[in-house]
Amino acid sequence: MICTHENYETVLETKGYKLQKCLSCYIIFAKNDKNDTLDRVQVYENYYKKEKANRFGFLLELLVRMFRFLRASKIFFSAPRSKSILDIGSGRGYTLYYLKKYFGFKKTVGTQISENAYQYSKQELVLEIYNRDLLDISFQNSFSIITIWHVLEHVESPERYIERIYQLLDQDGIFELEVPNYISWTSRWTGRHWLAIDLDHHITFFTPESLTLLLKKYNFQVIKMRTFSLEYSTFTSVQSIINLLTNTDSYIFKWLGNMDFNPKIILHIFLFIILLLPCLIVNLILYFSNSGEVLTITTKKCKKYD
Template identity: 25%
Template sequence: MEETLKCPICKNDLVDTSLQPKDHTVSQELFSLIECPQCQLLVTSPRPDESELDRYYESSDYISHTNNGNTLLNQLYLLVRNHTLKQKLKLVRQFNPTHLADVGCGTGAFLSICQKAGIQITGVEPNTGARAKAESILQQRIYHSIEDLTQQQDVITLWHVLEHLPQLRHNLDIITGKLSSSGTLIIAVPNYQSADARKYKSYWAAYDVPRHCWHFSQQSMIQLAESYQLKVQQIVPMYFDSYYVSLLSEKYLHPQKSTARRMLSGAYQGLVSNMKARQTGQYSSLIYIFQK
């Protein structure tokens, strides 16, 4: 395990918070969240080092690596994903990419829809099982590491991936270096300042410790991008995330309740979160579009 004492974005000292989320997916271990008071980044503490990380992903419930509809929640996720993939394609098409790389591509669902749209695609996926599935679907090589990328990319996407990267600065150094001179970087991350995060506190499912090393506010994301001379072009809400995250949070917070009651409560909290976000801009997840 590793301890982080300084903020990787602004180098300030990190301070304790009262939040102690649990790994509900694999280990049942408790972790702490520590905060940068300056840029409002939250950091999982301690963080597994890279040699330990794989065991925290060993779950059939980790759907982006398996496409497994083995639970009602996962079935809902897969149903909604078909819609959100089309929305993501519509978003990236604004930038007329010839070459697009998806970092943390999982089983290749997003790359598949881009490939069918005539975009030249490149995928990166460190998980062996997910990478094999993606290669089978896409019928091309998927790279193990971003360091393997050789070609400059017009668009690079990270859909709920940045928060997983233990070496934040090292990885972003490489990613920004692979962008073409006027390239676009699209990053989707959970937003711990959303109403659903404030409602569920340590039970908020999108903390997903210790797989999520970093927990971003809008301020921390913008400050991080500016340190790479990237301009913020747009911040786009992910409306469905508040529902999925709230449903999962209800499962963690109220395991004794019936599935039906948890579903109703989670759907209600997801709606409330989105309604509040219409005033504050603090949606459960946000897509940041940065221009080089």
């Protein structure tokens, strides 16, 4: 039975949103006072709009591709014998591209609702991508590994996704996911300033407790849980603390998207440099704890009712 989240408590109020924690499944949902929902396709169209040009600038683009390569190698080492993968919300497709090119994957399939990113994956990387929501696609085959990185926090009903993923996975197949960790050290410290609150994009928030509960409900056995990500952790911590100190809204993160010069950026970059190393150290110390910035979970599909 899918949870209807009827009983909840409000855990945070900011920018016209209430974050409501369901008292049954413990998942937190952002509710808008006006009750209007995001146009997700439009949001991702904006995010990927500069696809044809170099989205990040040369150095940043190099860094992003390195992170995608690291992700591909992580996936390979989680399931070395896997030959088929479904990556839900596959970005521009670089993870799938590297898995196919360097790690022996025979079948690499992705989903991507942004038309620009979808076209990039198909034309530049020649990948098999569906430009529809996972819940609207019927696949002919199952997969030996399914991954969903930083997507579940964007969807209204994560439970339906987990249910669908269970159906699409081979018996004993591997399912890997990553989301921001709502009880991370900077989330607790900086509250509404936490980078990953990001109410323009995020509508669902997880804790180690609520996410493992959801996975168990659908017969996934948790093999490994980490709360550190080289790609996300340090940046999230630093940006959240700067948000708190300067009472601004993720200025560097937004600046990276357009790189328009504004004198304000000098202060922000100065703070960024000072905070970078201390935040990296704190995040490394928290590697095995429940308080790092992300939840990265590797699970195995188990038989139902055992």
